[in-house]
Amino acid sequence: MKVLFLDASPTVLAKNLLPIANWFQKKSLNFEALFVSLDISSYTDKKVEKQSLDKIIKENKYRFISFNSLNHNRIKKFLIVHNPDLIFINGYRIFDQLWIGIGKSLNIPTYKLQQGFEVKSVYYKVSAIVSKFHKGIKMLYALNSLSKILNGNFFKVFAQYLQYLFRGKPLRNSLLDNKLLRPEKVFVYSNFYKQFWNEKFGFEYDKMVLITPIDFLLIPQIRAKKKEKACCYIAQTLVEDGRMNKKAFLKLMNEYKTIASKIEKFIIKLHPRSNIKFYDSFKELRNVEFTREFPNCTAYLTHYSSMIFTASFLSDTVILHELEGHPTPEIFNKVAFLKTSNIKKIENVLLNTSKVKEPDFEERKKEIDFYAVYEKINPYDKIFQHLTFNHR
Secondary structure, eight states, rough: OOEEEEESHHHIIIIIIIHHHHHHHHHHHHHHHHEEEOOOOOOOOOHHHHHHHHHGGGGOOSSSEOOOOOHHHHHHHHHHHHHSEEESSSOOSSHHHHHHHHHHHHEEHHHHHHHHOOOOOOOOOOHHHHHHHHHHHHHHHHHHHEEEEEOOHHHHHHHHHHHHHHHHHTTTTTTTGGGGGOOOOOSSOHHHHHHHHHHHHHOOOOGEEEEEOOOGGGGHHTTSOOOOOEEEOOOOOOOTTTOOHHHHHHHHHHHHHHTTTTSEEEEOOTTTTOOGGGGGGGGGTTTEESSOOOOOOEEEEEESSHHHHHHHTTTTTEEEEEEETTTTOHHTTTTTEEEEEEEEHHHHHHHHHOSSOOOOOHHHHHHTTTTTTOOOHHEEEEEHHHHHHOOO
């Protein structure tokens, strides 16, 4: 079985798809993987990118190719040359849809893994998107290629995509709601997400398979770490992805810096694509720590990071800071100890939480079951079973 793993950069390939390849290789002697980076991510850290690439090509186990063309003819030729048995993706962006459509035209099925706890809209800022001129041009090119394989009007496709991008309007009943662009199977986290993907993109219910969220695999090893009396801020790519302007974000970090100076310890859990320069103001505080690993803390603070569900198994003090223009999606309310837009309330909770209350593990699983299933079977194994069933 030869699988082509596709994503925007080496960093996201290594984080989300490399573990799947490693699991498949353990299960099949005839497994072969080709990792393809479209080199389209914003604000990638060069050091992290290099480390990610090294993980992928370590011991010459897998092949890696940078392929940044979004021309439908070039993509088709690429797939014909490399001839994978299937394509595996993580997101459902324009370029993912383009590869799905071209793959289907060549009878190459595509499988999709849910990318975190996705929401209806991530509230992109027009000014931030416009500022990423190079990426914007590539997206326009991808839309043009997509309209051609759909035999649709480019300007209509473009207008409908803008409605989706900036207003969160579902792509269902648009030109992009086309069976040619739907994966063979989608591995999702819950019944909530079956409904979510059906309403947003028109995915058929029988094409969606429930699996335990991948991040939940980290929970046992995090719980085994010593509990730190600290608040962990789970960083998101708000500026990096164009959801918040830099000035507003730096102001927010200064407010968090004030809180950090008053508590015992403040840990910033960086996103793989975090621009660490945005957190420079914290470096003068001795009680602030930066990490890319998930810590075991007494309290967690974020906005609408997917990792909040993992945090809910580690602490009952989970704080959601609701930002202006970023209403908290309903699924996150289930695990929030406090949801507020008031920075003073956040400070008061962190200063006055004297006792550490551990959540009841089994009870928490029941509470969030509709939003995130927690099965005994390893999610990678379940994915493998579905792939091998169709590609023996």
